[in-house]
Amino acid sequence: MTLSCFDLGERMLPVEEARERLASLVESPLPAERVPLAELHGRVLAEDVISPIDVPQNTNAAMDGIALAWPEDDHLPREWPGAWRRVGEVLAGRPHDAALEPGECVRITTGAPLPPGSDTVIMREQFDEDGDRVAIHQPERVRRGQHVRRAGEDIPRGRLALRAGARLGAAELGLLASLGLVDAWVHRRPRVAVFSTGDEVIAPGQPLPPAGIHDANRYTLAGLLAEQGAELMDMGILPDDREAMIAALCDAAGQADMVISSGGVSVGHADFTREALEKVGRLAFWRIAIRPGRPMACGFLGEQGVPFLGLPGNPVAVMVTFLQFVVPLLARLQGRAAWAPQRLTAIADGAMKSRLGRTDYLRGIFHAGPDGRLHVQSTGAQGSGILSSMVAANCLIELADDREGAAPGETVSIQPLYRLP
């Protein structure tokens, strides 16, 4: 049974339950479209890809050298001049059709197809040539079939190469190209409308009034959305004005696959925001047992039922709630198979505070210790407005609701953060 987002009363929701209930906002993935190979990076496959060919197509040499047919009696001649007679040359891209007779070899370059009858390659550094005679330095060390890449050893024809739901990174693009494919069916990228709220929130570049604060959230959200393969629709900053908010939300709901706002969801603001949002859709205001990120709004906008997430205003809370709650929804919209946050286990290098009954996300720095295990320490001050702590961090330390802090030496769960290299 799908848990709904509504009618939950005033109780604090555990993080896992919030994630499950939010999933009901996205019923099905976005439709598929055919996209050329060169534009597929970051997209998610909408159907399985079956290999139309053997990769590699031919059994071929893995080294520059000679290809030879292994003798029937399994014995290679040692004496100079050897019994190997060079009868030709095979270059990459040009096959040698004549079958090799016993005692014959051909010069071959890496990637060139093995001539019929040959099955073994000797590296150029491991034999001497005298005219068309070839002597192998240490024949006893040669293994039948060595330095040969078998046809179809990567992916045989007809085999599943990539599954529907796979996100296409560099390796996947190379694989698709190696199959000779020029395009693929992928889910449409989610268009996500983003706006900031608050009279005090000022766009960068504008003079900062005495009680103002520059709008950081639209820019972190733009970066986070790009990392998730979504398209940004920048709706700017909304003033604390009911009519302006209603108009902006209607506009966004008409064009976007998801709408995200930041700010204006705590008790101080909720009544005002609630009024505007409920005019345009069906909203629920939640308190989640999480830190940072306790207050959040969610629901649908417009007749189309566009998912809406009202994230809290504090910049660190925006990033943490995006990573825990928005990422899985974007994954569902793009048809990604099973999504779960990536988690590793690390040893706490210092004491860490958290509260029983609440999931705390601390900004952390993890590294591999001399003991070969992962270690993690907090970045220091953890206020939910301190964005420099997100800059310093390479992971979130996740202290689940069943634990009360962590003592030095205890293991903790960490979620590595995506960082540009």
Ligand SMILES: Nc1nc2c(c(=O)[nH]1)N[C@H]1C(S)=C(S)[C@@H](COP(=O)(O)OP(=O)(O)OC[C@H]3O[C@@H](n4cnc5c(N)ncnc54)[C@H](O)[C@@H]3O)O[C@H]1N2
């Ligand atoms: N009585 C209570 N007060 C608060 C509660 C609560 O449960 N009871 N929750 C606190 C928590 S936790 C958070 S988080 C905030 C969330 O409040 P809002 O979502 O209403 O956010 P604002 O009040 O609009 O802003 C909070 C903070 O963030 C700054 N901000 C807002 N937008 C931006 C932006 N685009 N870029 C940078 N900074 C932004 C804003 O100026 C405030 O400083 O409520 C607590 N209070």
Ligand code: MOO
């Ligand atoms: O969400 Mo608030 O940021 O927990 O401080």
